[in-house]
Amino acid sequence: MxxxxxxxxxxxxxxxxxxxxxxxxxxxxxxxxxxxxxxxxxxxxxxxxxxGQAYDAGPTVLTMKWVFDGLLARCGLRLEDGLPLTRADVIARHYWARQDREGGACLDLFADPAESRRAIADFAGADNEEGFRRFTEDSARVFALLRDSFIDAARPNPVSLSRRIGLHRPGALFALQPFTTLWSALGRYFPDPRLRQLFGRYATYCGSSPFLSPATLMLVAHVEQAGLWLVEGxxxxxxxxxxxxxxxxxxxxxxxxxxxxxxxxxxxxxxxxxxxxxxxxxxxxxxxxxxxxxxxxxxxxxxxxPSRAGGRSRGRSLSALVVCGPARPRGVELAHHTVFFSENYRDEFDAIFRDGRPPDDPTIYVCAQDRDAAGQLGEGHAAGAAERLYCLMNMPADGDRRLYQESDIEKCLTAMDRRLAANGLTAGRLRDAQIVTSPDRFAALYPGSGGALYGKASHxxxxxxxxxxxxxxxxxxxxxxxxxxxxxxxxxxxxxxxxxxxxxxxxxxxxxxxxxxxxxxxxxxx
CATH class of the missing domain: 3.50.50.60 (FAD/NAD(P)-binding domain)
Incomplete structure (x- = not known):
């Protein structure tokens, strides 16, 4: 046939x-x-x-380019054929609470691990630099173990995964640390709690809490260092x-x-x-x-x-409140990807996953969509003109049970601005022009999800x-x-x-x- x-x-x-x-x-x-x-x-x-301007309002990061290269090789193409790509030299910039008038504590991670090691040494000392060296080696090892046996393979069960990796390689199986939480594992690498917070954020890439997710998620660190790309348009x-x-x-x-x-x-x-x-x-x-x-x-x-009251969101991953719009940011310098960390990370995730409410002090991710990886505005950007900002805070996936009123959204935006200011940034968003997407809107966009953006949480x-x-x-x-x-x-x-x-x-x-x-x-x- x-x-x-x-x-x-x-x-x-x-x-x-x-x-x-x-x-x-x-x-x-x-x-x-x-x-x-x-x-x-x-x-x-x-x-x-x-x-009048277009904004990415969903994922903003392209990694694992090999996935698309392998797919498009089936029809004799490469991803960059007709799609201009730029490999980012700065993975992301990170800020913590401002300690003086000059701005918050800042750390850039780079595509070059040697650059990141030097930055971490300057930021947190030799012990954390050594921890980062071991962390990158272990995350690369975890990714290598899982790429062909799990990530790019039919869904296994624990027994079949063990067979794929090799029952004769107990050291390899132990390296996955499936019974250790990501947060606990990070304590073995980083004495500085700010670095545990930074790398713990990788759990949110699959909509989860670092305090409940397995240490296996450290592989995200290797995924980013293996290549993070900016897509033109x-x-x-x-x-x-x-x-x-x-x-x-x-x-x-x-x-x-x-x-x-x-x-x-x-x-x-x-x-x-x-x-x-x-x-x-x-x-x-x-x-x-x-x-x-x-x-x-x-x-x-x-x-x-039927489900119990409040039980319908059980097991769901994170939702979000996303704000897209023109802004004139002032204060600390933005990169293309910038993260502003909350004061108490555990409280933030307890609010979302335990209490089912928006966090009072959220971590904020900002994508400056007119900037290159290091934070430079394009040549065509007029001096003093507003730029396109995407701001995100994590939220509970309760969009099918809760209609977010204007007062609810305003409370979240106030918490967002308060955290940005504490870490040194005045966002300067033009509020009359911004588009806000809350969990109930995500629930409407993606039926059955309740606003969860990642399916089930990886807890x-x-x-x-x-x-x-x-x-x-x-x-x-x-x-x-x-x-x-x-x-x-x-x-x-x-x-x-x-x-x-x-x-x-x-x-x-x-x-x-x-x-x-x-x-x-x-x-x-x-």
């Missing part, structure tokens, strides 16, 4: 996972239709317009670029098309197609669902189980094994996105799409071989 004769494969969602799946399938010659409820591609790689340009590549492979996109239900056969065992909100039915025997796994049951007609050593894998609950249904294996983040979601597409193609190949065997067998019996 020629691939062109096969029924169209339907992908629900044009986020990073759906786009990656579309490219993998299109490159292999399959007919693909992508249905996206939004007006364009991207999913969480979204864009908003404030005061912002991260949303990456989504548009991937969609254009998919279209060049013959993939069709229908935007503004929301799906009401996924239908199955009379036995409830295999998918038969999707029903659109418009009432149109699109037949399909292979579907890749690129959405939050928590919303899948509703599309399959399952009634959600406890079993969390990574509890995410769904590529195979869905029905025959012909496959899963992709940041809420499934291998986890959240743009490259990880892209990997999930590639894994889903590869599994789908393997299943279709197996089916074709079975049909061929049956045909040959029938002929031989005649």
């Amino acid at each position: 020629a691939k062109a004769d096969l029924q169209t494969i339907v992908i629900l969602g044009a986020g990073a996972g759906g786009l990656a799946a579309a490219i993998a399938l299109g490159a292999a010659g399959y007919r693909v239709l992508v249905l996206e409820a939004a007006a364009g591609p991207g999913g969480k790689l979204r864009q908003v317009t404030a005061a 912002g991260m949303h340009a990456l989504a548009r670029h991937l969609a254009a590549i998919a279209e060049g492979l013959g993939v069709r996109f229908l935007y503004g098309e929301a799906v009401r239900a996924i239908h199955s056969d009379a036995a409830g065992q295999a998918v038969t197609g999707v029903e659109m909100e418009s009432g149109q039915f699109i037949p399909a025997s292979q579907i890749i669902y690129n959405g939050d796994a928590a919303a899948l049951g509703g599309l399959l007609g399952q009634t959600p189980a 406890g050593w079993m969390a990574s094994f509890s995410r769904p894998g590529s195979r869905g609950p029905l025959q012909g249904l496959y899963l992709a996105g940041g809420s499934v294996h291998p986890g959240p983040g743009v490259p990880m979601a892209a990997l999930s799409g590639k894994l889903a597409a590869d599994l789908l193609m393997a299943d279709m190949g197996s089916t074709s071989r079975s049909r061929l065997a049956a045909t040959v067998g029938g002929m031989s019996m005649r």
Whole structure:
């Protein structure tokens, strides 16, 4: 059977996972239709317009470029073909509370580990410099152990992961430190609590608390040092670029098309197609669902189980309050990525995960979208003109249970400005022009999530094994996105799409071989 004769494969969602799946399938010659409820591609790689300018309003960091290079190699392309990229020399700038009139304590991390070691020695002394050397070595080791055995592989269980790494290598298994929290592990490397706070923040990259997440997440340090890239036009340009590549492979996109239900056969065992909100039915025997796994049951007609008051957000990852808009910042110097740390990190995460409320003293991440990695404004930026700022504070994922009123948002913005000022920055946001996205808005954008931006929180050593894998609950249904294996983040979601597409193609190949065997067998019996 020629691939062109096969029924169209339907992908629900044009986020990073759906786009990656579309490219993998299109490159292999399959007919693909992508249905996206939004007006364009991207999913969480979204864009908003404030005061006539476009802002990235979702992920702002591109790492693990090898994921996209491997995907696009299937169609003879590289990521930078038609998408200008710049490798950042400064990974991020970090500020703590201001100790004098000149501003807060500041530390830059660099793409060059030797530069970072020198900066840490100047900032916190020789003991912390030595700790950083050991930390980078161990984080690289953890990443090397997990890249092929877990990150870029079908979802394992603890036993199969141990086999992949090698049961004869107990030292390697011990290096993963699955039963130690990230915060506890950091104490072995860094006497200075500010550095524990800095590297503990890596837990938030998967929407989690460093006090509850496994030490395995130290691998994020290696991921960043292996390459952090700035995309010309912002991260949303990456989504548009991937969609254009998919279209060049013959993939069709229908935007503004929301799906009401996924239908199955009379036995409830295999998918038969999707029903659109418009009432149109699109037949399909292979579907890749690129959405939050928590919303899948509703599309399959399952009634959600009742929950206790306040219990619906249990296990969810972080949400956020994101502010995008023009600003005239004053005070300490911004890099492209700058973090302003709170006074008490544990209190911040206790507020979110234990108490289910916005933190009174949040850590603030600022992306200065008109600046290069080191913080220089572009040549075309007029002197004295406002620049584009993206400010984020972590929030509880309660967007399906709480409607954030203007007074709630104002309280959060006040806490945000108070922390920035304590660390030396007056943001100078032009409030009449800014766009604010709160957890309830994220819940509306991403059905089933409650505003959680990373699926389930990675709390406890079993969390990574509890995410769904590529195979869905029905025959012909496959899963992709940041809420499934291998986890959240743009490259990880892209990997999930590639894994889903590869599994789908393997299943279709197996089916074709079975049909061929049956045909040959029938002929031989005649």
